[in-house]
Structure formats: structure tokens, C-alpha cells
Amino acid sequence: AQSVSQHNHHVILSEAASLELGCNYSYGGTVNLFWYVQYPGQHLQLLLKYFSGDPLVKGIKGFEAEFIKSKFSFNLRKPSVQWSDTAEYFCAVNAAGGGADGLTFGKGTHLIIQP
Amino acid sequence: NAGVTQTPKFRILKIGQSMTLQCTQDMNHNYMYWYRQDPGMGLKLIYYSVGAGITDKGEVPNGYNVSRSTTEDFPLRLELAAPSQTSVYFCASSYGVTQYFGPGTRLTVL
Numbered sequence: 001a002q003s004v005s006q007h008n009h010h011v012i013l014s015e016a017a018s019l020e021l022g023c024n025y026s027y028g029g030t031v032n033l034f035w036y037v038q039y040p041g042q043h044l045q046l047l048l049k050y051f052s053g054d055p056l057v058k059g060i061k062g063f064e065a066e067f068i069k070s071k072f073s074f075n076l077r078k079p080s081v082q083w084s085d086t087a088e089y090f091c092a093v094n095a096a097g098g099g100a101d102g103l104t105f106g107k108g109t110h111l112i113i114q115p
Numbered sequence: 116n117a118g119v120t121q122t123p124k125f126r127i128l129k130i131g132q133s134m135t136l137q138c139t140q141d142m143n144h145n146y147m148y149w150y151r152q153d154p155g156m157g158l159k160l161i162y163y164s165v166g167a168g169i170t171d172k173g174e175v176p177n178g179y180n181v182s183r184s185t186t187e188d189f190p191l192r193l194e195l196a197a198p199s200q201t202s203v204y205f206c207a208s209s210y211g212v213t214q215y216f217g218p219g220t221r222l223t224v225l
Contacts, residue, residue: 004157009155034213042218043205043217043218043219044205044216045216046213046214046215049212051212090157092157092158094212102148102150102160102163102174103148103158103160103214104160105158105159106157107155107156107157108155108156
């Protein structure tokens, strides 16, 4: 079974600051990796995903993430955050080639951007 | 496309009552899922389905039942509501690996 660990449960930044949210997973095989965002009062939206290939993936709204296989990590980054980035961020994983496998989520990081 | 829709948005139940959470998708996705989200926790998989007539348990299936009679619909049933089932419930669907989520149902059991 997989597990996902997000180390930062609450992060507070000022606008224009750089962001990095940590995500580590535990699984013995090949995985698919995802970052989802949940804005206040809204449902989860996909930010970006990694299946294979270039370990640096770019998503919507200027977010990117880097898959480091040796560290079992998939950290989310953004060079300059905006107030509108205030949200809950979830890292998720499932087994590659698992077809319909459900996602295993981390506990989430609550990000607050101060104007 | 409306995507994944869920009804109701909010519901309060008394202990022991039953109810069905509805989920419909119009993307012709084969795979559908039910998750619950508790405060300070990530989502946990309750049940999933790979197609009409096929369902399987996820990580936390106790107290729930599902059915999948059509590709579009995947209702989740609570037979005897308990306070531990107070949560936000999300339905999701996918064609391949990427899952698309509905807006959620906030359920309170008192």
C-alpha cells in the first residue's frame, strides 16, 4: 500500500514570496504523482501530474513540481505566489499501471498568502 | 459538459437514519470513486467502480454501500448513519489515470 506525507500542514507567506511544499511518498513500485488544489468552498482541481519522462512538470497557474525518484519526493513550487493562491494543497499518488486504482492522498497543506 | 455533479450539497441526518448521496458524470468515464474528507486529513477512498455492474471496496468501506447500474451514476448509500460518518464526501471519475472531482456533499450526523 502507498502512503503520502506532506510535512508542512500550515504555511503562511507574503505575496511575491517563493513557495515550496514538500511531498514524500512510500511505495515499492512505479507511481503516478499528482498535486490537487482546493480553493475555499470549492472542489479539488488538478494542478499538475507526473506519469513518466521529464521529472520537472509544469502545471496551471505557474506551478511546477519535480519528481526525485531517489528521494521519493514530488515537491510543489511556485516562484512568486499571489493572494489568490490561498488554498489547501494535496499531494496524491497511485500505482502506475493500476488502471482504476484510487488515489492515496496526503493530509494536505493549508497555504495562506498575506497581501 | 457539467463534469461530475453531486447532490445534495448539504445534509443533516439523525443517528440511525439512511440516505443516498448521488453522483453523476457526463464525460463517459468508466472509472468512478467515492472519497471522504475529514478535517485535517486527506481524502480516503471508500468505494470505486471500473464500469457498470462492477464495484470494489476502498480503504474505508464500512458503513457504506454502492451500486453502478449505469456508466453515468454511482450512488453512495449510508444505511445506519453514525456520528463517525460526519464528513465531506467527494465523488470522482476518470477515463485513464487522472481523476476529476465533484463539488462534494457535506454530511453531518447528529
